[in-house]
Amino acid sequence: MPLTHPETELHNPQSTKPPLDPHLKALENEAIHIFREVAAEFERPVMLYSIGKDSSVLLHLARKAFYPGRVPFPLLHVNTGWKFAEMIAFRNEIVKRYDLDLIEHVNPRGAAENVTPFSHGSALYTDIMKTEALRQALDAGQYDAAFGGARRDEEASRAKERIYSFRTPDHRWDPRNQRPELWNVYNGMVRKGESVRAFPLSNWTEVDIWRYIQAEDIPIVPLYFAKKRPVVERDGMMILAEDPRLELLPGETKREEVIRFRTLGCFPLTGAIRSEATSLDDIISELETATVSERQGRAIDRDQSGSMEKKKREGYF
Amino acid sequence: MTAPATANAVQEDAAGQVLAFPAAETARATRDSRPLRLITCGSVDDGKSTLIGRLLWDTKAVKEDQAATLRRDSSGKQNDLGLPDFALLLDGLQAEREQGITIDVAYRYFSTDRRSFIVADTPGHEQYTRNMATGASTADLAVLLVDARVGLLEQTRRHATIATLMGIKQFVLAVNKIDLTDYDRARFEQISHEFRELALSLGVRQVTAIPLSALKGENVVYDGRASMPWYDGPTLVEVLELATTRSSQTVGFRLPVQRVSRPGESFRGYQGTVAGGSVKPGDSVVILPSGMVANVTKIVTFDLVRNAAVAGDAITLVLDRQVDVSRGDMIVAIDSQPLTGLAFDAQIVALQADGIQPGKRYWLKSGSRRQRVQVQPASQLDLKTGKWEPAEQLPMNAIGKVHLAFDEQAIFDPYEQNRTTGAFILIDPDTNNTVAGGMITAKRSALGGIHTEDARVILSLPADLADQLMATELFAARREDAEVRRVSAGKASEIIDTIDG
Structure with missing residues (x-):
């Protein structure tokens, strides 16, 4: 599958790409600093890779941080089995192209009990296939640090998350008892079994992500760009109707719409937006006039008030 | 608007x-x-x-x-x-x-x-x-x-x-x-x-x-x-x-080494974020604490080989000779070096319920360097009056002046001169929690019995202590023998440092 934005093979060290503006440069420097610090202080780091735009930026920054060396840790993809097909194809291409170590984990219980977003509801499904699966994968690898692409501007409970976010051996986050974090001096001391989640993109906003993708020519999943696609309306969301496992309910009809996605997750739980944005320029202008937040299209955030905080306490990313 | x-x-x-x-x-x-x-x-x-x-x-x-x-x-x-x-x-x-x-x-x-x-x-x-x-x-x-x-x-x-x-x-x-x-x-x-x-x-x-x-x-x-x-x-x-964003570009070059990159036998680079000043190929640098000298040959980044890097830049530095550099070391400008020593003064903010106990050994982390330190509180700021009162321990939320004693060489700039290389956190080895944030004020020199024939002594004191000393009868009687200047803490340590050579 061709990537949307081909990167120059083995980028040219004398490239004439214009330098980043000071704003993006500062964010990039901070993220690289965090990557290097975690890689140096922890024994078994891993990077959570969700294939979305934030993960794409995160991966790009990791490659920059360790250049000319390889990325010194594996990528972990927690697969629910319900990702968009285009995401998986993109992931496989990226792993090959950049010579990365990828670990894929699917919760065996979910597979055995046939847990689906349709049969179990979004809350229970997310709990088993994402939160529980993530805990299993982190335990199996005995990772003491896991990079994630979360940003503080995404959701209210994230605004108080540290850049090094401490987790107990059972992966719990205690928002009331976080370690203070001063300057850019990070406390990476953990006991056996304890870990940190490290968030190099903490201070980035959604617009920063897109502007950086544009400035750095970072490949992303084509679903972010508008195109005529089959959709079906369900629970107030437009969901992609491509996967044969999606059964239409009585009264539902499949139709074609010009749509794109602002965030990517599991296709049955991710709402598309009507959009004509077919380029990064279009996306950025659309975003600068947008009146809804990016997580508006995510069903799992809306289950209950404070639902992201609850999931995070239990070990969700 | x-x-x-x-x-x-x-x-x-x-x-x-x-x-x-x-x-x-x-x-x-x-x-x-x-x-x-x-x-x-x-x-x-x-x-x-x-x-x-x-x-x-x-x-x-x-x-x-x-x-x-x-x-x-x-x-x-x-x-x-x-x-x-x-x-x-x-x-x-x-x-x-x-x-x-x-x-x-x-x-x-x-x-x-x-x-x-x-x-x-x-x-x-x-x-x-x-x-x-x-x-x-x-x-x-x-x-x-x-x-x-x-x-x-x-x-x-x-x-x-x-x-x-x-x-x-x-x-x-x-x-x-x-x-x-x-x-x-x-x-x-x-x-x-x-x-x-x-x-x-x-x-x-x-x-x-x-x-x-x-x-x-x-x-x-x-x-x-x-x-x-x-x-x-x-x-x-x-x-x-x-408003202006602060920058530490005017001070001496500082690169706290986060990690050594050795992807193959032919390449050895030192990775870190420039914490002060700037650097370019050809510059002479010193590696602290070892004191070895080398020259910069290349500044490597993913995008291009750069001809200069400034404070804030995350870079990989290549030197012209095989020197022993590891994480926690600092690569600095040869003509503008930070303070190194075993004893420093600092101001800290106590962040946890247990406060800061006198004489307890903590971990101190500054930049990429982590080392053991003994912390001795000296005074506490009374936020109501703005005065420093003597104190032996510091409860949570207290701001105090402390003496730091290290087993191994420590490397700092005064916080007033560099908000990165002058800052540190204290970590309690029992809980692994961050228990204080600190700012270096000066290096302490361990002098004792300083009275010898025909010598003069330059003392650098907090202004309030100087006020008290100068108010004593002993001092007043010989006021004309003393020269007094008011300077910033950073300037004072700079002057004293030049004397130490």
Whole structure:
């Protein structure tokens, strides 16, 4: 599958790409600093890779941080089995192209009990296939640090998350008892079994992500760009109707719409937006006039008030 | 941003449905500076949540679905202007919403056409010192909030003192709720005068006072000329847009080494973020603590081989010879070196319930260097009076002066000269928790029995101690034998350092 934005093979060290503006440069420097610090202080780091735009930026920054060396840790993809097909194809291409170590984990219980977003509801499904699966994968690898692409501007409970976010051996986050974090001096001391989640993109906003993708020519999943696609309306969301496992309910009809996605997750739980944005320029202008937040299209955030905080306490990313 | 505040009110129908949001501006942001980091200090009573909410709202950082969630959660708690309860937007944790309090430092993001901003939002009451110190550690500017009806409070002095200690040199005094004084100009001027006096006593010269109403959105993002024709100064956002971001480019080159990159036998590079000054190929550098000298051959980054790097840049440095460099070492300019030694003085903020115990051994982390240190508290700042009182231990939230004693060479700059290489955290080895944030003031030299024939001694003392010594009879009797100059702590250590050679 061709990537949307081909990167120059083995980028040219004398490239004439214009330098980043000071704003993006500062964010990039901070993220690289965090990557290097975690890689140096922890024994078994891993990077959570969700294939979305934030993960794409995160991966790009990791490659920059360790250049000319390889990325010194594996990528972990927690697969629910319900990702968009285009995401998986993109992931496989990226792993090959950049010579990365990828670990894929699917919760065996979910597979055995046939847990689906349709049969179990979004809350229970997310709990088993994402939160529980993530805990299993982190335990199996005995990772003491896991990079994630979360940003503080995404959701209210994230605004108080540290850049090094401490987790107990059972992966719990205690928002009331976080370690203070001063300057850019990070406390990476953990006991056996304890870990940190490290968030190099903490201070980035959604617009920063897109502007950086544009400035750095970072490949992303084509679903972010508008195109005529089959959709079906369900629970107030437009969901992609491509996967044969999606059964239409009585009264539902499949139709074609010009749509794109602002965030990517599991296709049955991710709402598309009507959009004509077919380029990064279009996306950025659309975003600068947008009146809804990016997580508006995510069903799992809306289950209950404070639902992201609850999931995070239990070990969700 | 000159539209009057009234143009910005949110329209709603009877059912509380939002009909129209502030018009979005389409102009593409140009980012010719890094984000400005600021801290807001004040309490709920001063309208801090409303002010931050107003900043986010009027710069369109709040989206419709977030506002809708807000509306659902606040159920009728909106204020009389039909705006959502901003405090709910800000207090993200469940416990906070339930108890109506702010627990912890939260970070907020907004931007204007000119610049983007990161706000460290810290609670006004509970554990304010600890959280304020955390928020202030990275801030370029502090916004201090007061209620126009109440004026300066004891807490205003505390907030200003802490912010100053943490190295903030730009202040905005937001005189909020000015609408509730009928836009009383004399009142505003009196408060801003009092604050200027306070700031000067702390050595702060960059102060802007602004009369504003966060609730009505006057002089926050949009001007309040309609209500306050007598005020022709900038709005809060205008001040923030023009504030300077701090940089440590004028000091000597510093590269704390985070890791050594050896992808193959042919390449060996030292990776880290430049913590001061600049570097270019050909520069001579010293590796500390070993003292070995080398020359820079290349600055490697993913994009290109660069011909220079400045403070803030994350780089990989290649040297011209095989030297022993490992994580925690510092590569520095040969002609402008930091202080190295086994004993330093510092100011710290105690962050945990156990406080700081005398003589206890902690881990100290500064940059990428972590080492054992013994901490001896000497005095504690009384935030009410601004005086340092003798102290043997420091309880939580205390600000103290301490002596640090190391087993191995430590490497620092005075915090006043470099906010990166002069800063550190203390980690309790029993709990692994971060128990203090600290700022180096000077290197201690262990002198004793300094009296020898025909010699003079240069003493560097805190000004208050000098005052006390000079007031003694002994000193007064021989006043003409002494030379006294007042200098900054950083300058003093610089002078003393030149003598040490």
